[in-house]
Amino acid sequence: MKIYITADMEGVAVLCHDVQVDQKGLDYPRARELMTEEVQAAIDGARSGGADEILVCDAHDTGRNLLVEHLDPDVEVIQGNPYDLGMMSGISRDFDACFQIGYHSMRHTHAGVLGHTYTYDVAELRLNGVAVGESGLSAAIAGHFGVPVILVSGDAHAVRQAKSLIKNLVGVPTKEGVGLYGVRTLTPARARELIRKGAKEALENIEEIPPYTLKKPVLMEVEWTRPLMAEYTAHIPLVRRKDIKSVSYKASDMIDAFHVFDVMMKVAVMAKEEGPL
Numbered sequence: 001m002k003i004y005i006t007a008d009m010e011g012v013a014v015l016c017h018d019v020q021v022d023q024k025g026l027d028y029p030r031a032r033e034l035m036t037e038e039v040q041a042a043i044d045g046a047r048s049g050g051a052d053e054i055l056v057c058d059a060h061d062t063g064r065n066l067l068v069e070h071l072d073p074d075v076e077v078i079q080g081n082p083y084d085l086g087m088m089s090g091i092s093r094d095f096d097a098c099f100q101i102g103y104h105s106m107r108h109t110h111a112g113v114l115g116h117t118y119t120y121d122v123a124e125l126r127l128n129g130v131a132v133g134e135s136g137l138s139a140a141i142a143g144h145f146g147v148p149v150i151l152v153s154g155d156a157h158a159v160r161q162a163k164s165l166i167k168n169l170v171g172v173p174t175k176e177g178v179g180l181y182g183v184r185t186l187t188p189a190r191a192r193e194l195i196r197k198g199a200k201e202a203l204e205n206i207e208e209i210p211p212y213t214l215k216k217p218v219l220m221e222v223e224w225t226r227p228l229m230a231e232y233t234a235h236i237p238l239v240r241r242k243d244i245k246s247v248s249y250k251a252s253d254m255i256d257a258f259h260v261f262d263v264m265m266k267v268a269v270m271a272k273e274e275g276p277l
C-alpha cells in the first residue's frame, strides 16, 4: 500500500506564533523538530496499518523544514520550492491514501490559530461555492487523482473543517486555538501517540472514506484582503473580477485551478508591493 503524507507546520501541537513557524524565528529550530516527530509518528502508524511505500511532502513555507535525517530511512521526501502542485507535489494516481499532518484552519476562523490559505493575502477561497482552506484545497487535488484524504491532524478547527468536507475521515486534533496566536495544546508525546493510532485506524477504515472529488468545471473564487489584489489578478487571462475584493475563474479541473491560484498569489504580492490599497 502506498501512502502520501503532506506535512505543514502551523497545525503541529504546541506551535502558536510566527516566531516558531517562520524560518527566521528564534524558536524555529525547535518547531521543525516537533514537526518532524509528528510526521514520524504518522509514518509509524502508516506502517502498522500496512503501508509499504511512503512519500512525504514538506509542505510548509520554503519546503525545507523536515529534518529528513531523523525520519524512517525507508521513506522518500519532497523538499524545496517551487513545486508543481504546492503542498501536494508528488501526488499521483499511484497512491492509495493521503494523510494531512500539522494542518491549520482557513483564514477568518474564530480562534483558528495561525489560520490562512497559502498566504495571508487570501481572505477566502471557494471551490464550487464551498469555502476551503489548505486542507480542502489539498483534498480536492488528491481527489483529482482519486486519492482519499483519510487522516487529518492539526488544530481542532482544521480537523472540524476537514470533517465537514470528507465523510468518515479520521481526525486527530492536537491543539485548540484560544486566540489567533494562542493555543491550548496536547504535549508532543500525547499528540504523537494519537497520530500513530489515528493513522492505523484510518488505514483500517480506508474503504469507508471517499476521495473529495469536485464536479468539473471547477468554479474557483478568491476573495483577497485588498482591492488592488483583485484588480491585478483580474488581468490574468480568463480570470473575472467579481466584486471589489474578489475574482473568479472557471477551471477545467483541480490542476488547472491550482496552477491559476498559484499565479494569482504571485500577482497579489506585486499588488501588495505597489501600495496599501
Ligand SMILES: [Zn+2]
Pocket (backbone or CB within 6 Å): 008, 009, 010, 060, 104, 118, 134
Ligand atoms: Zn499552511
